[in-house]
Structure formats: C-alpha cells, structure tokens
Amino acid sequence: MTQKLILASNNAGKLKEFNELLSTVGFEVHAQGEYDVPEAEEPYFTFVENALTKARHASRLTGLPALADDSGVCVNALGGAPGVFSARFAGEPKSDARNNEKLIADLAAHDDKSAYYYCVLVFVRHADDPQPVIADGRWNGVIVPEARGAGGFGYDPHFFIPELGKCTAELAPEEKNRLSHRGQALRALVDKLK
Ligand SMILES: O=c1nc[nH]c2c1ncn2[C@H]1C[C@H](O)[C@@H](COP(=O)(O)OP(=O)(O)OP(=O)(O)O)O1
Numbered sequence: 001m002t003q004k005l006i007l008a009s010n011n012a013g014k015l016k017e018f019n020e021l022l023s024t025v026g027f028e029v030h031a032q033g034e035y036d037v038p039e040a041e042e043p044y045f046t047f048v049e050n051a052l053t054k055a056r057h058a059s060r061l062t063g064l065p066a067l068a069d070d071s072g073v074c075v076n077a078l079g080g081a082p083g084v085f086s087a088r089f090a091g092e093p094k095s096d097a098r099n100n101e102k103l104i105a106d107l108a109a110h111d112d113k114s115a116y117y118y119c120v121l122v123f124v125r126h127a128d129d130p131q132p133v134i135a136d137g138r139w140n141g142v143i144v145p146e147a148r149g150a151g152g153f154g155y156d157p158h159f160f161i162p163e164l165g166k167c168t169a170e171l172a173p174e175e176k177n178r179l180s181h182r183g184q185a186l187r188a189l190v191d192k193l194k
Pocket residue numbers: 008009010011014039042069070071072073086087088099117152153154155156180182
C-alpha cells in the first residue's frame with residue numbers, strides 16, 4: 001500500500017526535486033499547497049528547528065505524515081551566512097535574483113569563495129510525533145560571480161562544483177539529485193525509515 005505524504009514546502013524547485021527523489025520510494029506525494037496549507041513561520045536559528053516546525057505544521061493541518069526541508073547556502077568567508085537565512089537574505093519578498101546579487105556583492109572583497117549547501121530533512125508520522133526522523137546532507141562548492149546554467153533554483157547559477165567544472169544550475173536533474181545535499185539527506189532519511 002502506498003502511504004500518503006505531505007511535502008511541507010512551498011518552494012517549486014524543492015518540490016520538483018522531491019517528486020523525482022521520492023518517486024522510487026513508494027510514497028504518494030502531495031505538496032502542502034494542494035491542501036491549502038499556508039507557509040509556516042521559520043523563526044529559529046537552526047535548520048533542524050525550522051524543519052521540524054514546518055513538518056509539524058503541515059501534518060497538523062492535513063492529518064497526514066509530513067516531510068519538511070530546511071536548507072541554505074553557507075559561505076565560509078561570511079561566517080556561514082546566509083545559512084539558515086538564505087531564503088530571505090536580501091529581505092522580503094523572497095527573491096532568488098536579489099539574494100544572488102547580495103551574495104556576490106558581499107563576497108566581492110573576499111578571496112575565499114568556498115561555500116557549502118546544507119539540508120536538514122524532518123519526517124513526522126503525525127503532528128505530535130515524539131520521534132521525528134531527521135537526516136542531513138552537505139555539498140561543497142565555491143561561489144562564482146558570473147551566473148551559469150538554467151536548471152535548478154535558488155543559488156544554483158552561482159554555486160560552482162570544481163570537480164565537475166560546472167555550476168549546479170548546469171547539471172541534469174538526476175545528476176543534481178545524485179550529488180546534492182538534498183539527495184544525500186533524503187537517502188539517509190529513507191534508510192532510517194526502513
Ligand atoms: O539545491 C539548492 N539549490 C539552490 N538553492 C538552494 C538549494 N537548496 C536550498 N537553497 C536555497 C534556496 C533558498 O534561498 C534557501 C532555502 O530556504 P528554505 O526556507 O529552506 O526554503 P523556502 O523558504 O524556499 O521554502 P519552504 O520553507 O517552503 O520549504 O536555500
């Protein structure tokens with residue numbers, strides 16, 4: 001029997017990646033938007049607290065198991081910023097274009113362009129689940145000033161993987177999922193659910 005699962009996210013890029021990643025795992029996946037779940041508050045300073053809050057919120061409003069993702073790009077020369085604040089780095093309303101512009105500007109005076117993507121996933125079986133399942137993943141790269149590629153979302157046009165000679169926006173979806181922070185975290189999470 002396939003189990004219904006709510007994806008506790010409104011981010012179209014994440015939803016597309018999760019649909020690909022979860023298609024093989026036997027869940028019937030529904031985005032929280034299908035159930036008119038509004039965006040949850042993300043008031044915390046850690047990825048895990050924000051992800052847990054998003055998962056509980058979606059599960060409470062739908063009565064179904066929920067999976068949430070809190071993720072971001074952490075830049076070493078900026079002390080890990082924007083990190084947990086990646087989505088709203090350049091203020092409200094959220095804008096990938098303005099976030100990328102600000103990231104390039106803030107890094108201009110720094111020689112060290114190294115960064116990593118980080119993702120925490122939290123799965124709850126029900127809203128008050130006392131044993132949320134948690135997994136994370138990390139993906140190292142460097143920030144480049146010139147945008148490259150049309151795939152992915154968010155910071156992908158500026159997140160360069162030296163080993164591949166490409167930005168993550170230049171990767172095919174299956175290649176990004178095989179390597180990404182989100183792909184790593186999801187495989188670890190699925191292992192824990194077995
Ligand atoms: O693979 C990625 N490729 C590019 N950028 C990425 C990636 N993964 C996270 N990011 C960036 C996008 C956003 O600026 C922030 C996530 O913020 P985050 O709050 O977790 O998501 P969100 O507000 O867009 O949607 P939601 O909270 O509904 O899941 O990190």
